[in-house]
Amino acid sequence: MRQRLMEATVDCLVELGWSGTTTTLVSRRAGVSRGAQLHHFPSKQALVVAAVEHLSDRRRDEMRRSAAHLPEEGRTRGVLEILAAQFVSPVFFAALELWVAARTDAELREAVAPLERRIGRETHAYAVELLGIDESQGDNRQLVQATLDLVRGLGLAASLSDDARRRSAVLDSWAAVLDHELEMP
Amino acid sequence: MRQRLMEATVDCLVELGWSGTTTTLVSRRAGVSRGAQLHHFPSKQALVVAAVEHLSDRRRDEMRRSAAHLPEEGRTRGVLEILAAQFVSPVFFAALELWVAARTDAELREAVAPLERRIGRETHAYAVELLGIDESQGDNRQLVQATLDLVRGLGLAASLSDDARRRSAVLDSWAAVLDHELEMP
Numbered sequence: 001m002r003q004r005l006m007e008a009t010v011d012c013l014v015e016l017g018w019s020g021t022t023t024t025l026v027s028r029r030a031g032v033s034r035g036a037q038l039h040h041f042p043s044k045q046a047l048v049v050a051a052v053e054h055l056s057d058r059r060r061d062e063m064r065r066s067a068a069h070l071p072e073e074g075r076t077r078g079v080l081e082i083l084a085a086q087f088v089s090p091v092f093f094a095a096l097e098l099w100v101a102a103r104t105d106a107e108l109r110e111a112v113a114p115l116e117r118r119i120g121r122e123t124h125a126y127a128v129e130l131l132g133i134d135e136s137q138g139d140n141r142q143l144v145q146a147t148l149d150l151v152r153g154l155g156l157a158a159s160l161s162d163d164a165r166r167r168s169a170v171l172d173s174w175a176a177v178l179d180h181e182l183e184m185p
Numbered sequence: 186m187r188q189r190l191m192e193a194t195v196d197c198l199v200e201l202g203w204s205g206t207t208t209t210l211v212s213r214r215a216g217v218s219r220g221a222q223l224h225h226f227p228s229k230q231a232l233v234v235a236a237v238e239h240l241s242d243r244r245r246d247e248m249r250r251s252a253a254h255l256p257e258e259g260r261t262r263g264v265l266e267i268l269a270a271q272f273v274s275p276v277f278f279a280a281l282e283l284w285v286a287a288r289t290d291a292e293l294r295e296a297v298a299p300l301e302r303r304i305g306r307e308t309h310a311y312a313v314e315l316l317g318i319d320e321s322q323g324d325n326r327q328l329v330q331a332t333l334d335l336v337r338g339l340g341l342a343a344s345l346s347d348d349a350r351r352r353s354a355v356l357d358s359w360a361a362v363l364d365h366e367l368e369m370p
Binding site for chain 2: 017018019093096097099100102103104109117120142143146149150154157159160170176
């Protein structure tokens with residue numbers, strides 16, 4: 001039941017945005033009674049924060065599985081593809097609704113900021129692992145941060161108009177840059 | 186009067202977000218009568234799109250002035266500072282509200298998409314000019330696009346929690362990368 005609620009919440013955010021998402025609509029879509037829903041998630045805020053957290057975790061598990069098949073040749077480009085895919089996913093668009101609503105809502109921001117920091121830290125650590133680098137070498141740490149800021153920026157652009165060809169060309173260049181600039185162990 | 190309306194609209198978007206912004210509130214803040222406002226901008230959509238367009242143009246003029254004082258030494262880092270500043274400005278946060286609302290509102294998206302493309306094209310051309318490069322050389326075009334996606338991603342991160350130190354370190358590294366990787370004339 002929790003799983004159904006989480007998915008219905010993300011679906012609502014993606015389709016209708018933050019202001020269009022209501023707890024009534026979510027419980028109807030999930031086929032869960034209002035009472036049961038309110039028992040687990042007493043407010044829209046609690047529901048949405050839990051849903052973004054839950055789906056982000058699940059999505060990271062999926063990423064782990066796709067990373068198991070990265071090729072030796074062109075590995076960096078493959079890593080970028082996996083990272084960038086995270087930022088053009090429904091979960092990212094749902095999170096974007098949440099982040100932007102939190103910008104002008106102090107109470108929501110207090111709930112969202114720790115989640116955003118945790119997701120940021122975990123994604124960073126994961127990128128370091130996939131790239132197989134030592135963060136303490138050279139500018140590696142900043143290059144990984146720049147990579148994550150880049151894919152976040154690409155995701156924001158994709159939220160309005162999908163331009164997969166442009167995105168792909170940018171990632172090709174970026175992979176070449178990383179292959180030149182990262183200090184490999 | 187138009188100027189006051191444009192500024193009041195952006196102020197409302199920055200403080201209250203898309204859903205908190207109403208035409209009544211804007212006319213009150215701007216000290217403009219409802220009748221006069223409706224004469225110029227018959228809907229919230231018309232008002233907000235015009236405001237983001239107007240303020241983006243004004244902001245680009247300001248950038249032009251600051252670009253006049255770029256140093257020879259460390260010029261690339263200076264250019265990145267100017268570009269990144271555009272994405273942590275009130276106008277960017279106002280535009281972010283508009284872009285995100287447009288994602289789930291087909292009518293609004295139709296008005297916003299051409300504006301977003303125009304701003305994107307102009308910012309790109311401006312970045313090329315500031316960097317003093319030839320776009321047709323090597324990977325220059327993709328590197329400029331990547332730079333703009335990077336600063337957009339930094340701007341989105343800054344909308345939730347300002348981390349100027351992190352941003353500055355990322356831009357330092359990125360300036361060094363561009364100095365290695367861009368083909369200069």
